[in-house]
Amino acid sequence: MINVLLVDDDALTLELHRSYLARIDGFCVVGECTGARAAVTAILDQPPREGIDLVLLDVTMPDGTGLDVLRHVRARGDDVDVIAVSGVRDAEAVRQMASLGVAQYLVKPFTFAVFRERLEQYRAFRQRAQDASGEATQAEIDALLGAMRTAAPVPLPKGLSAESLERVSADVRTNGPVSASEAAERLGMSRVAARRYLEHLAEAGRVERSPRYGSPGRPESEYRWRG
Structure with missing residues (x-):
């Protein structure tokens, strides 16, 4: 079971993400935070990250940003997995989040199908990483990295919805x-x-x-x- 911390300043968004995760096998919400400071505390004050495997992290919050959260936890040597979930589309913000090791960047709003796809990709990546041991072959490395790649969408033909x-x-x-x-x-x-x-x-x-x-x-x- 993958234990998830939800971080978002909007209560309805937290409720939506909680309901989405309940529909996907292998995930369990173990905590919710509505601000950047609370998120840092939740991640760092559980030795070692007890109960938290993945953080769904908003980028903009009243008391800080997702970037602030990531900088704090990375500076403390914490490598918790993070999926950014935000309406922010600024290319520089995305680049900085990527440089701090986010596994995915989900742009709001999105459908449940998109959410499920990204979470299942993460679950596959995590499983492959756990199964790997010793020196990996090139094929194993390619499979591990490929688990987090999203194929480019194929445009819908005329007449399909x-x-x-x-x-x-x-x-x-x-x-x-x-x-x-x-x-x-x-x-x-x-x-x-x-x-x-x-x-x-x-x-x-x-x-x-x-x-x-x-x-x-x-x-x-x-x-x-x-x-």
């Missing part, structure tokens, strides 16, 4: 491997429409397409979520 794409994605993740017919029946859409979304996900590298054998006639494609 982001909302329906998220529904189809969720269906594959939950029920996969699925065929277009199976997804269409569950989601209340036509088989042709479901297949277009599934093929788009395959093109984007989000699902793996393979033939399904076992029934007479032409084999049907099935789609399995990657990762």
